[in-house]
Amino acid sequence: MNPTQQLSWIWLLAAALMVLGWLWQRSRRNAGIVDVLWATGLAGAALLLALTGTGAPAARLLVGVLATAWALRLALHLWARVRSEPEDGRYRALREHWQGSQLKFFGFFQFQALLVLLFSLPLLAVAAHPDPAAWQLGLAIAIWLVSVAGESLADAQLARFRADPGNRGRTCRSGLWRYSRHPNYFFEWLHWCAYAVAAIGAPLSWLGWLGPVVMYLFLRYVSGIPFTEQQALRSRGDDYREYQRTTPMLFPWFPKS
Known part of the structure; x- marks a missing residue:
């Protein structure tokens, strides 16, 4: 299967998945399902590329195992x-802004299908690598392990904090959240660096760098941090403003006194 055919199948499957997700949110008024389906779509894309890629078995195995495992854990x-x-505050605000327009939500869900396609490109580059070096594969696996462990730990720390009713209206500042306002986003970004390393020397190696570059742009300026912080300011006010003042936004570092 050539790259055009692979990407066509990925887009068709992702678009169909998002139609089902749109119907689900329409009946339950919870657009958060779109994030679940984005991750699920990437898991499916990784499996398809691993099975139909033209690269070395080790490169395809890396995509099939690591990318699929990461995406399924997130999903x-x-x-x-x-x-x-209840529906995430970001989507509630979007629902109010769009006055509940289901046509706009349908377009939003289909845009996420295109993002599945976009973030499949780094995986395509790796799955087409004819001869990745051992050091590349080893370094990619090491980056993947650190990123998945870090994201899982950040998610667990935040879940534990939110589970305590006494923390309602307060900002989590424990564990990794002491050193970054969005450690989960940082490790999600770091995860994409694994495929950039694994794609070095491949015919489409430049596609490998789309992962960390585009993910950073989306997290920093589009759908990640801006929406999350707007909602945090609405719900936590001055407590979150103080957190913004003292804690690095994305890349972990020591907080200001």
Whole structure:
């Protein structure tokens, strides 16, 4: 299967998945399902590329195992939140801004299908690598392990903090959240660096760098940090403003006194 065919199938499957997600949110008024399906779509894309890629078996195995495992972990973590909590404040604000327009929500869900396609490109580059070096694979695996461990730890620390009713209206400042306002986003960004390393020397190696570059731009300026912090300011006010003043935004570092 050539790259055009691979990407066409990924887009078609992601678009169909997002139609089902749009119908689900329409009946339950919870658009958070879109995040679950984005991660699920990437897991499916990774498996498809691993099975149909033209690269070395080791390169395809890396995509099939690491990318799929990362995406499924994220999807299950997000699903646990979506099914047990009210709609995320970011999506409630979006619903109010759009006055509940289902046509706009449909377009939003289909845009996420295009993002699945976009973030499949680094995986495509790795799965087409004819001969990755041992050091590349080793370094990619090391980055992946650190990123998944860090993101899992950040998610667990935040979940534990939010589970305590006494913390309602307060900002988590424990563990990794002491050194970054968004450690989960940082490790999600770091995860994409693994594929940039694994794609070095591949015919489409430049696609490998799309992962960390585009993910940073989205997290920093589009759909990640801006929406999350706007909602945090609405719900936590001055406590979060103080957190902004003392704690690095994305890349972990020591907080200001």
